[in-house]
Amino acid sequence: MVKLRIGYPEDPDYGERLAEFEARIARGEKIEPGDWMPAEYRRQLIRMISQHAHSEWVGMLPEGAWIPRAPSLRRKLILLAKVQDEAGHGQYLYHAAETLGITREEMVAALLSGKAKYSNIFNYPTLTWADVGIIGWLVDGMAIKNQTMLAQCSYGPYSRAMVRICAEETFHHKQGKEAVLLYAKGSRKQRQMVQDALNRWWWPTLMMAGPHDTDSPHTPLLLRWGIKTKTNDQVRQEFLNEHVPELLEAGLRIPDPHLRYDEKTGNWIHGPIPWDEFWKVINGEGPMNRQRLLARRRAHEEGRWVREALEAYAQRQLAQAAD
Amino acid sequence: MLDPYLKEALVARLTAWADDEVVLAQRLSEWVGHAPILEEDIAIANLAQDELGHAKVWLELRQELDGSDPDHLVFFRDPLEYQNAVLVELPKGDWAFTMVRQYLFDAYENLWLKEAAQSAYPPLAEAAGRILKEEKFHLRHSSLWLERLGQGTEESHRRAQEALDTLFPYVRQLFQLLPTDEALVEAGILPDLRALEAPYLEEVEARLERVGLRPPQGGYVPKSRQEHTEYLWSLLAEMQSVARWDPEAKAW
Numbered sequence: 079m080v081k082l083r084i085g086y087p088e089d090p091d092y093g094e095r096l097a098e099f100e101a102r103i104a105r106g107e108k109i110e111p112g113d114w115m116p117a118e119y120r121r122q123l124i125r126m127i128s129q130h131a132h133s134e135w136v137g138m139l140p141e142g143a144w145i146p147r148a149p150s151l152r153r154k155l156i157l158l159a160k161v162q163d164e165a166g167h168g169q170y171l172y173h174a175a176e177t178l179g180i181t182r183e184e185m186v187a188a189l190l191s192g193k194a195k196y197s198n199i200f201n202y203p204t205l206t207w208a209d210v211g212i213i214g215w216l217v218d219g220m221a222i223k224n225q226t227m228l229a230q231c232s233y234g235p236y237s238r239a240m241v242r243i244c245a246e247e248t249f250h251h252k253q254g255k256e257a258v259l260l261y262a263k264g265s266r267k268q269r270q271m272v273q274d275a276l277n278r279w280w281w282p283t284l285m286m287a288g289p290h291d292t293d294s295p296h297t298p299l300l301l302r303w304g305i306k307t308k309t310n311d312q313v314r315q316e317f318l319n320e321h322v323p324e325l326l327e328a329g330l331r332i333p334d335p336h337l338r339y340d341e342k343t344g345n346w347i348h349g350p351i352p353w354d355e356f357w358k359v360i361n362g363e364g365p366m367n368r369q370r371l372l373a374r375r376r377a378h379e380e381g382r383w384v385r386e387a388l389e390a391y392a393q394r395q396l397a398q399a400a401d
Numbered sequence: 402m403l404d405p406y407l408k409e410a411l412v413a414r415l416t417a418w419a420d421d422e423v424v425l426a427q428r429l430s431e432w433v434g435h436a437p438i439l440e441e442d443i444a445i446a447n448l449a450q451d452e453l454g455h456a457k458v459w460l461e462l463r464q465e466l467d468g469s470d471p472d473h474l475v476f477f478r479d480p481l482e483y484q485n486a487v488l489v490e491l492p493k494g495d496w497a498f499t500m501v502r503q504y505l506f507d508a509y510e511n512l513w514l515k516e517a518a519q520s521a522y523p524p525l526a527e528a529a530g531r532i533l534k535e536e537k538f539h540l541r542h543s544s545l546w547l548e549r550l551g552q553g554t555e556e557s558h559r560r561a562q563e564a565l566d567t568l569f570p571y572v573r574q575l576f577q578l579l580p581t582d583e584a585l586v587e588a589g590i591l592p593d594l595r596a597l598e599a600p601y602l603e604e605v606e607a608r609l610e611r612v613g614l615r616p617p618q619g620g621y622v623p624k625s626r627q628e629h630t631e632y633l634w635s636l637l638a639e640m641q642s643v644a645r646w647d648p649e650a651k652a653w
C-alpha cells in the first residue's frame with residue numbers, strides 16, 4: 079500500500095489548503111476519499127473508524143455467547159439477527175476506514191497485537207441472560223447517541239455508514255428495552271436478574287461516552303474539523319435524560335446514590351464516575367480484556383487455513399479464466 | 402381434514418423435521434463471532450436464523466394440528482424425546498466439518514422440499530415451497546464452500562475429506578421413514594423419502610467427484626431417529642438452560 083504523503087503542515091501549500099478545507103467543513107460540505115485533507119484529519123479518522131469497527135467485531139463475543147442459550151425461539155432469532163447486524167457494522171466500518179488508505183489486514187493485525195483499542199464496554203463479561211437485554215437497551219442506547227452525532231461527521235463515508243448503522247441499532251435498542259421491561263415485571267428471579275444486570279452495566283455504560291471534556295485532549299480539534307459534532311459530556315447527558323426516567327418508570331433502581339434531577343436545566347445529573355476503573359480497563363486490566371483478545375486470536379489462527387484455501391481457490395479460478 | 406391417525410403421523414413427522422433444524426441451528430450458532438472471516442460470521446448467523454425459522458414453521462404447523470406450544474417443545478423436551486438425525490447433532494468440528502455437513506444437509510432439504518411442495522396437505526405444500534426458496538441459497542453457499550475446500554489447498558482438501566468420511570454414512574439416516582410415515586406417503590402428504598435416496602446419492606456423489614472428494618464406503622448408519630450420540634445431552638442442556646432455570650417465569 080502506497081502511503082499518502084500529503085496534508086502535512088510543512089507542505090508549502092498547507093496553509094492555503096487548510097483554509098479551503100476548513101471553509102468547506104464550515105459550509106457543511108462532506109469530505110470525500112479523494113479530497114485533500116490534513117494528514118492529522120486522516121489519522122484521527124483512521125483511529126476512530128478502525129476502533130469503531132473493532133468494537134463491532136469484538137462486541138459480537140459477549141452477546142454471541144448467549145445465542146446458544148436464548149430462552150425462546152423468538153429471542154434466539156432476535157439475538158442472532160442482532161449479532162449478525164454487528165458483524166455487518168464491522169464490515170461497513172472496515173470499508174469506510176479503507177477509503178482512508180489503510181487495509182483491513184493492517185487494522186486486524188493492530189487489533190490482534192493488542193495495539194488497537196475497541197470500546198471498553200466489551201471488556202466486561204455477560205453473566206446472565208438479562209445482560210443481553212440490558213446491553214441492547216443501554217449499551218446500544220449509548221451507541222446510538224454517539225452514532226447519531228457521528229452521522230453528522232464531516233467525512234462522507236463515515237457519516238453514511240453511521241446513518242445506515244443507526245437505523246439498525248434503533249431496532250436493537252427497542253428489542254432490548256422490550257425484554258428488560260418484561261423481566262422487570264416478571265417472576266422474582268427475572269426481576270432479580272435484570273436488576274443485577276443493570277447494577278453491573280450502569281457505570282461501564284456511562285463511561286462508554288468517554289472521559290469528561292476536561293480530560294479529553296482530542297475533542298477541540300475533532301469538533302473543529304467536524305469529525306465529532308458533540309462532546310463526550312453532551313452525548314452522556316443526552317443518554318441520561320432519555321434513559322433515567324424510563325428505567326425508573328420500569329421500577330428498576332439505578333446504582334448511583336447521587337443521581338438527581340436538575341429542575342433548572344432539565345438534566346439528570348450523575349454522581350462521580352469511577353474513572354480509575356475506566357483507565358485500568360482501557361489499559362488492559364479489565365475482567366475480560368485478555369479473553370476477548372484470545373478469542374479473536376484463536377478465531378484468526380484457526381481460520382488461517384480457510385483463508386489460505388480461499389486465496390488458493392481464487393487464484394486457480396483466475397488462472398483458469400485466463401486460459 | 403386429516404383423520405386422527407394421519408394427524409398423529411404428521412405431528413411426528415413435523416417434529417422430526419423441526420428437531421433437525423433446531424439442532425443444526427444450534428451447532429451453526431456456535432460459530433457466530435468465531436468464523437474464519439467476518440463475512441462468514443454474517444453468513445453463518447444468517448444461516449442459523451433461517452434454519453431456526455424453518456423449525457418454527459414446522460412447529461407452527463404442528464400447533465395447528467394439536468395445539469402444542471413450539472417453545473415448550475423446543476425448550477422443555479428431554480434428549481430422549483428429540484427426534485433429530487445424528488448428522489446434525491455432531492459437534493461443530495472445524496470449518497470443513499461444518500460446511501461439508503451443511504452441504505450434505507442442504508442438498509437433502511432441497512430434494513425433499515421440492516417434493517413436499519406438491520403435498521396433498523396444503524399448509525405443508527405452501528410451507529415447503531416457501532422454505533425451498535431459502536434452501537436454494539443455502540445450497541449455493543455450501544456447494545461453493547465444498548468446491549473451495551476441495552480445490553483450495555492440500556490442507557483444506559484433507560480436512561474436507563476427513564469431514565466427509567465421518568459425516569457421509571449418517572446421511573442415509575435422513576431417508577428412513579418414521580414408523581407412522583407410511584400412511585402419510587400413501588395419502589400423498591409426505592414424499593416417499595426412501596425413493597429420494599438414490600437421486601440424492603447420485604447428485605451428491607457427482608458433485609463430490611467434481612471437487613475432488615471421495616464418498617467413503619460403509620460406516621455406521623443409525624437405525625431410527627431414537628438413536629443419538631452422547632453429544633445431544635449437553636447441546637440441549639445448554640440450549641434449555643435459561644428457559645428451565647426459572648419455573649415461575651411466564652414469558653421470556
Ligand SMILES: [Fe+2]
Pocket residue numbers: 134163164167243247
Ligand atoms: Fe453495531
Ligand SMILES: [Fe+2]
Pocket residue numbers: 422451452455510536
Ligand atoms: Fe432448513
Ligand SMILES: [Fe+2]
Pocket residue numbers: 452506507510536539
Ligand atoms: Fe439449509
